[in-house]
Amino acid sequence: MMIIFGYLYFIYYIGPHYMIGRSPYKLKTLMLLYNFIQILANLWMVQEHISFGWFSKYGVLCSEPFPHSPNTLKMFNSIWWLFVLKIFDLTETCIFVLRKKQDQVSTLHVYHHVSIIFFAWIYLKYILDERVLLISLFNCVIHVIMYVYYFVSAWGPKYQQMISFLKPVLTKIQMVQFIAMIIYGLQIFNPACQVQEKFHSVIAVFFIGNVLIFLYLFYDFYKKSYTTKAKKRIIKLNIKQLI
Known part of the structure; x- marks a missing residue:
């Protein structure tokens, strides 16, 4: 809670006030390093999940047996490091503030980061059910793709222009991820699904x-960024042509 509070206090108060009257920091090297670390860390997490036995020993149906194995402790140790990585993710917003990109400190962005840390903490503190790790596998795969895109973009406007067509695709991929998570999570209501404790169902x-909130926020972002704006651009171009 102290980390989250400090994060919110910096991005909404200390950071913006500090940047008043100052030129935005470029931080290109820092962004490249941050994105490169994220790519390697998430690739490692994907490799760890696959080594646990996903798609070989373990299936995706909640009703299938999921026996404990010598990998169990290794699984939870890796997820602890993933939790640390999610705290490291907060660096991204601080970079936005120092670069005076306060418009990127959106409700979607901040809520996404804070809620993921909160649920990861709940999982490690109270749940520790191996079946949940399929969700973290989904998430790490998406983050590898996402940070490769950010890494290329951080090199400058030339590279951003080259891969700009991927921006709406990334948002669509994230929405597909959320739908997959919801479908997977809804299995908890299947009577055949063995739930360790009633608390876990709650x-x-x-x-x-x-x-579902994520899905709505990402869809709203997609609609405003890539649908509404695109239509306005087409209308403006048509008007210019008529004039």
Whole structure:
């Protein structure tokens, strides 16, 4: 809670006030390093998840047996490091503030980061069910793709222009990820799904609700960024042609 509070205090108060009257920092090297670390860390996490036995030993159906194995402790240790990585993700917003990109400190961006840390903490503190790790596998795969895009973009406007067509595709991929998470999570309501504790079912309901919020926010972002704006550009171009 102190980390989250400090994060919110910096991005909404200390950071913007500090930047008043100052030129935005470029931070190109820092952004490249940050994105490169994210690519390597998420690739490692994907490799770890696959080494646990996903898609070989373990299936995706909640009703299928998921026996404990010598990998169990390794799984939870890796997820602890993933939790640390999610805290490291907060660096991204601080970079936005120092570059005077306050418009990128959106409700979607901040809510996404804070809620993921909160649910990861709940999972490690109270749940530790191996079946949930398929969701973190989805997330790490998407983050590898996403940070490769950010890494290329950080080199400058020339490269941003070259891969600009991928921006709406990334948002669509993230929305597909959320839909997959919701479908996977809804299995908790299947009587054949063995739930360790009733408390876990309650957390699952809140988690699914949170993912639905993500889906709505990302869809709203997609609609405003790539649908409405695109239509306005077409109308403006047509008007110019008529004039």
